[in-house]
Amino acid sequence: MRPTFPSSLLSQLSEFVAAQTGLYFPQERWSDLERGIAAAAPDFNFSDRESCARWLLSAPLTRHMNEVLASHLSVGETYFFREKQSLGIFEEHILPMLLQSRRQNERRLRIWSAGCSTGEEAYSIAILLDRLIPDLKDWNVTILATDFNPKFLRKAVQGVYGEWSFRDAPVWLRERYFTKRADGRFEIHPRIRKMVTFSYLNFAEDIYPSLVNNTSAMDVILCRNVLMYFTAQRAKQVTSNFYRALVDGGWLIVSPTEASTTLLSLFTPVEFPEAVLYRKMADTPSYQLPSENEKADAANQDRHEAPAFMARHCANQGRLSEALEWCEKAIAADKLNPVHHYLNATIMQEQGLHDNAIQSLIRALYLEPRFVLAHFALGKLHQSQGCYREAQRYFGNVLLLLRKHPPDETLPEADGLTAGRLVEIVTSLLASLPQPATATHKAKNLNSSHRDHREHRDEASSTYFSYSPDGWDCY
Ligand SMILES: C[S@@+](CC[C@H](N)C(=O)[O-])C[C@H]1O[C@@H](n2cnc3c(N)ncnc32)[C@H](O)[C@@H]1O
Numbered sequence: 001m002r003p004t005f006p007s008s009l010l011s012q013l014s015e016f017v018a019a020q021t022g023l024y025f026p027q028e029r030w031s032d033l034e035r036g037i038a039a040a041a042p043d044f045n046f047s048d049r050e051s052c053a054r055w056l057l058s059a060p061l062t063r064h065m066n067e068v069l070a071s072h073l074s075v076g077e078t079y080f081f082r083e084k085q086s087l088g089i090f091e092e093h094i095l096p097m098l099l100q101s102r103r104q105n106e107r108r109l110r111i112w113s114a115g116c117s118t119g120e121e122a123y124s125i126a127i128l129l130d131r132l133i134p135d136l137k138d139w140n141v142t143i144l145a146t147d148f149n150p151k152f153l154r155k156a157v158q159g160v161y162g163e164w165s166f167r168d169a170p171v172w173l174r175e176r177y178f179t180k181r182a183d184g185r186f187e188i189h190p191r192i193r194k195m196v197t198f199s200y201l202n203f204a205e206d207i208y209p210s211l212v213n214n215t216s217a218m219d220v221i222l223c224r225n226v227l228m229y230f231t232a233q234r235a236k237q238v239t240s241n242f243y244r245a246l247v248d249g250g251w252l253i254v255s256p257t258e259a260s261t262t263l264l265s266l267f268t269p270v271e272f273p274e275a276v277l278y279r280k281m282a283d284t285p286s287y288q289l290p291s292e293n294e295k296a297d298a299a300n301q302d303r304h305e306a307p308a309f310m311a312r313h314c315a316n317q318g319r320l321s322e323a324l325e326w327c328e329k330a331i332a333a334d335k336l337n338p339v340h341h342y343l344n345a346t347i348m349q350e351q352g353l354h355d356n357a358i359q360s361l362i363r364a365l366y367l368e369p370r371f372v373l374a375h376f377a378l379g380k381l382h383q384s385q386g387c388y389r390e391a392q393r394y395f396g397n398v399l400l401l402l403r404k405h406p407p408d409e410t411l412p413e414a415d416g417l418t419a420g421r422l423v424e425i426v427t428s429l430l431a432s433l434p435q436p437a438t439a440t441h442k443a444k445n446l447n448s449s450h451r452d453h454r455e456h457r458d459e460a461s462s463t464y465f466s467y468s469p470d471g472w473d474c475y
Pocket of ligand 1: 116121149152201224
């Protein structure tokens with residue numbers, strides 16, 4: 001499609017979009033820019049794309065509007081086993097190295113598909129691990145997959161794909177890991193689907209690394225075909241956050257077209273015959289002691305708070321067993337502090353101990369029913385287990401409780417996250433949850449007027465969302 005907007009308008013729009021969303025539209029991508037605005041127009045209640053474009057330039061946009069715009073302007077193109085060279089290096093070099101170094105002690109692997117689109121990249125990694133680690137069940141593997149487009153996330157969670165997603169995939173992939181459905185599409189095996197946790201995260205707006213969104217202490221971050229669409233400034237900011245999100249010796253994998261020593265100057269480039277990967281090589285070998293500032297902070301803390309401080313510090317570096325020991329000390333010193341139980345839960349979640357994490361969060365809520373972050377964490381844990389009705393309930397609680405907080409208030413235990421931003425994140429998470437099967441849902445409701453179809457308003461224990469108990473399945 002050739003752009004139909006006047007050049008002056010496209011030039012203004014491209015500057016505006018760069019400033020608002022960090023997305024980069026040079027002249028050769030103006031047709032993409034116009035196409036994205038045309039797709040966004042109905043969401044802003046415009047039937048005419050040019051009027052929408054002119055309105056965008058004149059209206060003050062809320063953060064949510066910016067995200068709607070950005071989600072239409074970003075490219076979701078992806079497929080299974082894309083860019084095989086870097087996946088080959090992951091398989092032949094990085095993974096064996098990680099397995100060897102972790103096998104003796106903490107059998108833990110943390111991988112993040114950042115900008116995961118509809119999930120093909122994250123599932124490719126899960127499938128690789130499934131094939132390569134014979135004792136996989138003895139390992140605590142986290143594959144986090146994040147995106148800021150709820151529609152993509154919803155498709156990713158469903159794990160159902162058409163032929164086009166397999167365009168460069170090996171033949172065995174569909175045979176071994178997918179089931180063909182009656183409609184001709186392919187559904188990923190539930191065992192693989194459960195290995196990946198999909199979550200909402202906007203690189204431009206959200207805080208990472210953070211224990212709150214489980215983005216710290218990563219061994220490998222794949223962020224491929226994402227940075228190329230950002231302005232240089234935005235890409236630099238994102239990669240320096242990734243640097244902090246990696247453990248020492250951790251790897252960043254970008255697309256060959258994004259590999260740049262200027263952009264990735266914090267990292268050490270490691271050249272393999274097929275591609276260059278980037279590694280975090282901090283001065284200290286494997287383990288960082290608290291810095292002088294951090295020690296001073298700890299010393300200033302109340303005696304009871306020091307173990308919790310150490311627990312956080314160790315967790316941020318991926319030293320989870322030590323973190324748990326500190327957390328146990330914190331709990332022993334002050335059993336009735338809900339924050340310690342919450343911290344315990346975030347660390348156990350990182351260790352893959354979901355049931356224990358849920359128990360600790362319930363304990364935290366018993367001590368403080370209005371602990372917003374504990375409701376949020378419970379929502380995410382249930383979501384990651386495929387228990388969407390429970391997830392919806394806890395996310396509903398978060399929205400309900402946040403009504404009492406001003407949007408710019410920083411929430412406790414949230415690494416600087418504000419109430420307003422959490423409302424936006426939870427709203428997007430709710431939109432990304434798979435919809436209940438509408439046909440059966442409606443049929444069931446028609447046949448069951450006696451059933452409990454209600455609107456909860458009981459704060460802290462349930463949600464103000466209206467739902468039918470039959471509408472959501474826990475699987
Ligand atoms: C081209 S896809 C790449 C998918 C996959 N990584 C791959 O290489 O096949 C780019 C993804 O980045 C996501 N994205 C773009 N800007 C983002 C942002 N600010 N925060 C989070 N995700 C973003 C888009 O929604 C899209 O799904």
